[in-house]
Amino acid sequence: MRQLKDYVLRGLLWLSVLLSVAVLVMIVGYIFVKGMNLISFEFIFGDYSPTGGGGIWPMIVTTIYTIIISLVIATPIGILAALYLQEYAKQGRLVKLIRFATESLTGIPSIIYGLFGAVFFVTTLKMGMSIIAASLTLTIIVLPVIIRTTEEALKTVPQSYREGSLALGTTKLQTLYKVILPSAMPGILSGIILSIGRIVGESAAIFLTAGTVAALPESLFSSARTLTVHSYLVTQESGDIELAAAVGIVLIVIILGINISATLISKKLNKATNK
């Protein structure tokens, strides 16, 4: 009887794993099958043409812009905020409140951020529908992610490192910079990877703040279209599933590429510090 239970349970476990992998394979497979024959050099590096047959280079450029700008702003602010909360602030009610707030922020639907961005950055600050407005909105979206993951990473740094360093007559800043941050680096990096995923995957908030102009952006203040927004629009307007799937392939490859390189970097860092 106990043996039987064991078999059943093992079967259920297997089934769950199989199901989740199958769903992933199906989605990726479907997108690849549908979109693969559209993928060509011309498609990726060609300029967009509204009459069809053009490429998606402007959207790729816009997507990369938004990633870079929002990370450049969000990463330092997020890491510094986490350092303050974890290493400097007196652990009391205020810090708890701030932590609760950042946690809640990660759960807010991105369309809300989009609405805020549209009102605040686009209208009040008169940035107009632009890459910069979208990037700032994305900054707000990923900031809590970076703060949370950095805090978790700092928590995993053994207290004995802090004591060991401070007992050698170093200042708190030296200890942070030379011992704590390097040890927390892999965790912080994984937070940044997560953020890139959020940025690339975001569509609603960008739609509301960057607009939909399908051309190579002239400056940070031009309206532009990211890959996800493009994918949404072609499906919505012309029902061109194949084109949307092809865009999907490009997105998947970009994210995969970023993840792999980030993993390699963090492995390198680990080796440099541990070996």
Next chain:
Amino acid sequence: MSTAVMERSESLVMEENQTVKVQSQMEIKREEKASKITVKDLNLFYGEKQALYGVSLNIREKEVTALIGPSGCGKSTFLRTLNRMNDLIDGVKITGDIMIDRENVYKNNDVIKLRTKVGMVFQKPNLFPMSIYDNVAYGPRMQGIKNKKELNQIVEESLKGAAIWDEVKDRLKSSALGLSGGQQQRVCIARAIAMKPDVILMDEPTSALDPISTLKVEELITNMKKDYTIVIVTHNMQQAARISDKTAFFLNGEVVEFDDTDTIFSTPSDQRTEDYVTGRFG
């Protein structure tokens, strides 16, 4: 016995008394002169809870002073007041005085300077995830020493001072975390030595080590006392007996007895000390 003889013997006794007096005066004088750390009426509170009660100790220069006592008696807490490591804990309040080289540790706010002068070795080896070289050079580098030659020399001297040089000289650039626990602890000692401190505090430095490594660290401590004032917390009474000159017995946050190690282990004056060192509790 004739009166003459009696007088003679009396005067002898008197003479003897006098020499004893002179000797003890000299001893007191020497003790005062060589006193490195003077603790007077030290109380420590963790929030509401008092952890140390009126601790007064005189720790002499270039001797090993052992702090013994059962778990939670305050010996580690006391040790950490000497280099102000308790500052890291929120809500710690301290009254009383600690003088190191006649400077009041808690009135002088230069914690950095204090900690370069008073090094510390912890219970578990806590080397950083860096190379052996970088670990030992860490403190001097943070002091602003950049000259490669100077750093090389400091690292070599420190590792030699911690009796680990021969074991690691060919792998200075490899990770310190690849060493065995005993080796790591000796590199920790080297890291502390590299700051050229006067005093080294050790918080149960061998409690995580195997017997052979323990023996090596004990030998090292005995050799180090010619250069450093060492204060060591230990759970192991045999260890205290083997390596220390003076022993302080802590119980419930108080110093019950503080005397020569031999006295503490052979003829303690307090019943509780005797009960503890003979293993009746603790």
